[in-house]
Amino acid sequence: MLSSLRSRRKRIEALDGDVDPTEAEGLVRTTRDVSAYLRQDDEAALARALERL
Numbered sequence: 001m002l003s004s005l006r007s008r009r010k011r012i013e014a015l016d017g018d019v020d021p022t023e024a025e026g027l028v029r030t031t032r033d034v035s036a037y038l039r040q041d042d043e044a045a046l047a048r049a050l051e052r053l
Contacts, residue, residue, distance in 0.1 A: 002034070008027055032045075033052075034049045
């Protein structure tokens with residue numbers, strides 16, 4: 001899962017941030033959910049992140 005996030009981040013960097021705002025927002029939400037899972041062991045957040053990926 002983290003490798004998917006990393007590859008999407010690299011793609012956005014390669015495009016110099018020129019991506020659809022919806023895609024960028026999805027990446028931000030996914031990152032926040034992964035963070036919530038790691039910090040708080042929030043299984044629901046992990047499930048949401050996996051759905052988005």
